Amino acid sequence: MSIVITGNPGVGKHTIANEIAKRLELQILDINNIAKDSGLFERDEDTNDVDTAELKKIINKKISKSTLVVGHLAPYVLSLEQIKKMIVLRRNPYDLISVYKKREYSDKKTKENTGSEILGIIAHDAINQFGVKVFQVDVTAKSVLEVTDKVMSVINDEDSSEDVDWLDLVAKHDDLKKFFAY
Template sequence: MSIVITGNPGVGKHTVAEKIAQRLKLHIIDINNIAKESGLLEENKDVDTDKLKIILGQKILDSNLIVGHLAPYVLDKKQVRIMIVLRKSPYDLIAVYKNRKYSDKKIKDNAGSEILGVIAHDAINRFEEKAVQMDITGKTIEESEERIMSIISNNKGNEDVDWLDLVTKNNDLRKFFAD
């Protein structure tokens, strides 16, 4: 069974996954790369998750470190030892997305998804006790790495992350959800 790191684009999945993989001497399986290599990434960036799930089922035979935002949608519970959902403040993500030159619509879509906890919800719904959330807002890579190692060692450590409450208190719903 594999360790999985997932979360919205821009939260730091790949950066921290490289550190964890080195530390645990695990091979990284990058879901996005497999989708691209398999020709499953369409021009609009949609992915045929059913086909990707089949391909991943053939590739994931040993313990690995799997990384990608599509993890909750393309993996089976039996493939996963633990799924860590990285979460980051939507306010911080805006800067990341602007730096990546995302369109305004894509910024709102991704930040809105983080606010609503879409990936976290879907991961917890499908993987139950194997899925945990971790807020990495303001943490260094090293701090995130140590926290993830602790979660992996203990098989627990879920954090309650509620960006909707924060955005509502800041009266910023329109900033993230209005056109």
């Protein structure tokens, strides 16, 4: 069974996965790279859609207990028996705006991704699919070392999931229109 690092774009999945892989001497299985290399991304305006059913078949052939799986598509292409623990990295949506600016995301793509983080879409979908195997870690204002140590504590059953609620934060700031078009 594999350890999985997932979360929205910009939360630090690959950075943390690289650190965890070093500590645990695991090979990284990057879901996005597999999807790209397999030609499964379909470009639609400024978003990429992926054939998750086909991607799941490919992942099934590549996953092993010596792999650390990383990617935001993890909840949609893995099955319960394949994972030991799934760590969902979460980050303050206000911080994500600057990350997406540096990546030159369009306004639409920025809103889609920050909106997903605010609503906890990946966390919700992961919990629905994998239940008690899912652990949330808030990476906001933490160093790579702090997050890596926290994730290692979760993996080693020394720490638990964090309760992350960005919707309440955004609502308190009366910023729903900043993140959602309605």
